[in-house]
Amino acid sequence: MRPPHWIAAWVLLLHGCAADQPPQAPSTRTDIRDCSTDPPYLPPTVTNTTARLAALRDTMRAHGIHAYIVPSTDAHMSEYISRRDARLAWMTGFTGSAGTGVVTLDRAALWTDSRYWTQAERQLDCNWELQRTTWIESIGLWILEAVPVGGNISLDPFLFSIDTWNSYRQALHGSGRNLVPIETNLVDEVWGDQRPPLPSSKIYSLLEEFTGSSWQEKVAGIRQQMEQHVRRPTAVLLSGLEETAWLFNLRGDDIPYNPVFYSYTLLTNTNISLFVDKERLSAEALGSLQAGCPGPLCVELQEYGQARTHLRNYAQGNVTIWLGTEYTTYGLYGVIPEEKLLEDSYSPVMTAKAVKNAKEQELLRAAHVRDAVAVIQYLLWLEKMVPQGQVDEFSGAQHVDALRRAQKYNHGPSFESISASGLNAALAHYSPSNGSSRKLSADEMYLSDTGGQYLDGTTDITRTVHWGVPTALQKEAYTRVLMGNIDLSRLVFPPNTAGRTVEAFARRALWEVGLNYGHGTGHGIGNFLSVHEWPVGFQSNNVPLTPGMFTSIEPGYYRDGEFGIRIEDVALVVEAQTKHPSGEKPFLTFEVVSLVPYDRNLIDLSLLSPEQIRYLNTYYETIRARVGPELQRQGLEEEYGWLQRSTEPFPLGSAATAATATVGTLAIASLLSALLTGLQA
């Protein structure tokens, strides 16, 4: 799945550092909406927000607020949020996953990135200006224009990370406007009893066979890091939902696609406080958490809503609290005196979670074998059904979801399946709906970006296919995307290399001919956790690649109004064998764990180097060895045959680059000519 933008964190981290990519230039496109006519022209998909805005403004006036900022995230900086936290969507009508709304007493505007511009135009009514950028500086400038000096700009401090809060402070700095956190969420006040209720489903323990180590071992490891840290922190604060879920080997279903539950943890050197609705814990979960009570491995259960109060009390003592600034909210951060803070971008739990141990690696590998079976079933099914005109984007997505669900240990998709035909694939993050879904055709390319949650691992894979005759450009672009995928996957690099320093290897083959793609190249992934797992990946705010980390590798190419290509695999960082010994620590490379062949119909072999072909053939041998037996075990003989055909080795003879081919041809020609001359003589 395409990497998220994590825009707030990203922007802030770039303060002082040169940006990987420039801010998006303001678009000159025209809006689908026409708010200049009376009545305005609006698509039928917009939400009428007039009454909501009026109610919000009443509340703002009551609080003496002149502008209110509404973000798209929840109190844990979750990428996916529950419906209960979809405040921005309710307020604006816009349901994209990333955006920021600002409401003043007479204006309202929404900021979102290019993935969502069209969607926003279809969903916003004329109360809302659409701002086609996400830089906080630009939000700040708009606010300065809309709110007079002396005005109060307000936000819910529990919905903004420390970093984002600081960006707003910086943007309004010295402007004479005040940035005022208000703990009561004004949108919730207006939303009232229409707001979806709190979740009530069970929170459960993972079976031991699906965990890399016991939660007690994980706690001991984190406490050891605390002891060894030069600042000697006395506690670690966990705000990310996947931090608590991972640490205690617990799962829940509060958030779509992510098996986590609302919680905070304060892990001190002597105590463990878990802030959660304890009624929801299963008997096994409760037993596991309290088996060591009383003692340093006893988990004390506290109300979720008490996290801030408890933290404030704890911070009164002679303590040092370690936290991750990327995802801890200002609401919690603000109660800790500055001198008692130990700030890192990510908590030690987040960084420990990112490096999978041998058992976790095996679990993730195993999940990918079963996942490959489902995807192979899907590709074969498409091959047969599409020419009959029987499949549309939506039914395709439903079918692959069902195929995954039939695999052992599956717990549903790991994100909303992306199933995009023809020009729809050029839209980033397109997902079909039942009502408007394009029919798949042998005359168009089709992009399928899907993943599964399995008890042993989370998967994410993209394949792009064409069942008919692709155009020259489609074939060239696909091949170059594949070359990028291969070049990064087979790269050998030194220890401590940051992803962003090698990311361009996935782009070079496209760049060479003037092509590129506008998204990141990969993201971490969890063991039955988030499909986008921080802090692994290829962006500026990702940590150095370390053996045991899993990341997606997913270059693409998108042609507006025509087609879209993405080739995505998940890969494990492993030690490399190099010709020369590399000093104390070995060099690294990737082991691709996604095991589905690419579309032979779209590969122009003449563009590939011999090394790339050889890599492909080795990868295909691995697919055969690992997925073949599982297909047979499941009795999927037709799929087994398809796999054998699809992983036939590519001939190395056709492998030469265009340049080499010319050279080769010349060499052969002159040799033949010499030979013939010799024969004639």
Place this chain on the structure above:
Amino acid sequence: MRPPHWIAAWVLLLHGCAADQPPQAPSTRTDIRDCSTDPPYLPPTVTNTTARLAALRDTMRAHGIHAYIVPSTDAHMSEYISRRDARLAWMTGFTGSAGTGVVTLDRAALWTDSRYWTQAERQLDCNWELQRTTWIESIGLWILEAVPVGGNISLDPFLFSIDTWNSYRQALHGSGRNLVPIETNLVDEVWGDQRPPLPSSKIYSLLEEFTGSSWQEKVAGIRQQMEQHVRRPTAVLLSGLEETAWLFNLRGDDIPYNPVFYSYTLLTNTNISLFVDKERLSAEALGSLQAGCPGPLCVELQEYGQARTHLRNYAQGNVTIWLGTEYTTYGLYGVIPEEKLLEDSYSPVMTAKAVKNAKEQELLRAAHVRDAVAVIQYLLWLEKMVPQGQVDEFSGAQHVDALRRAQKYNHGPSFESISASGLNAALAHYSPSNGSSRKLSADEMYLSDTGGQYLDGTTDITRTVHWGVPTALQKEAYTRVLMGNIDLSRLVFPPNTAGRTVEAFARRALWEVGLNYGHGTGHGIGNFLSVHEWPVGFQSNNVPLTPGMFTSIEPGYYRDGEFGIRIEDVALVVEAQTKHPSGEKPFLTFEVVSLVPYDRNLIDLSLLSPEQIRYLNTYYETIRARVGPELQRQGLEEEYGWLQRSTEPFPLGSAATAATATVGTLAIASLLSALLTGLQA
């Protein structure tokens, strides 16, 4: 020349961002010095610092100071400094270009990076601990250990950039020690009248033929940027010596190798204040600066020492002052109220200077043609003299310096020539001295990294050669370094690409076999200005590559105790022609402007791809076309012959990669076999 470390700035910028490279691991090597014996064993090259330290400590006591930090730079964060500013060297005996000393009442320590560890051991007496790292955090930890709670840590605020100051503040934050700036420099107090005097040489105007535009045009351009900036700054403060030199088309010789002079500039929307010793301005310079007086293009001359007072007064008004935090000192920064600051990493003058206009590009290209003549003369001379045993590192460096000096417009070397034979080339930044200089030999590799200052441009080039039979490893390593140089030089990349995202292309060929190098890959370069010109290059704190920027490209490989390789060219960022149109802004690539062939004796053609060979041949055609006529014009016929031999096109047939060669051979073999079978039938 190898990129500088700019360590202070670098470390700070990495706060919050993942590091390109990890901090240097503490070394386990033993010190050359042995301070455990009585008397201690010390090399004869150390300086006895006992009396100086005692005097400094007396001064510290008088000021109530418990630790004093002595940096290696001057008030302009210059990379090269005048002898007058060599406070760290005078205090410690250590003459390396980068380091930090800290003196407490009973201890003293010096921090420096791995380039200088051996040198420091040879120069420090036993009063000094050597700390083999440069992270400010580690300096902070040492201070916390050495200075009790309540102690005062002091420094000269004019010798620390804002960013470095903040790093120290951060390192000591919450520790109970006070960080106290003292405007009187305590080392200067102790140094007294032994300190070298102020420079008195003339400051002169460049002739119009050597400037890209008049200083009035440059001022108008900066003022336009001020007007267009959303914060509407009223002034730009210039602290970098090359900023003022560039802006006014003036040069001086206050700093070795860099034609600049002590100065500050405050450029406001209505006035221009140049802080300089006005007695030193040549008549032409004075006339040029004051031709527009009175008026907005009149330069008001003020005493150098008045910069701070003037700035403080200016900052009382309703103003906004724009400055570059990378190189403005805390001493100046501190007098500007926070709300009147507009902070960027680099001032608009620094970023304007980095993008050369068409005339400046032509000037730099022309300087490189004459520079190539000198280097070609040197390489031919070496080829003849080395086998006779007539050359050592020092005499070689003197000879190439003399050859450059004979070229038109030359104003001496642009840095101290690096001339390193055999194992000496494995030492970073090795420069020979008259007393200890290794003899060049046909049995060893030789590395020459030199550059010139010319009125039309600054040059910097490294060539590594071997006149005998290189080992297999030397040949492989050289070829892979060359492959890295080629791969980065021929890269096509999108607009707005930051150097650090493409830097790894210069390393991939080495990485592939477990090799690497420990320094940066390139740096900007000026028109008769600094050989290391900010903010262009491939590090984290460099700005995106833009057409008109010049950068060095200089991968290397170093084998301790054996040999060192570096291949460095200067390249201009230019627009690329791509197969597919690339949208609004064209893609970019490099045009190499250094014009000296590589050592054929060290190239293993079988490792190169056909694309790399073709690139080399095209580059060699360019060298012939541009340098050949100049050699002939100068009557250097023997050199002309050498150039023709050295730039013979490489055969493309031998160009294939090992893999392709096999394929090609197989293809030819089977074709021949088929043919012969046919003939026989």
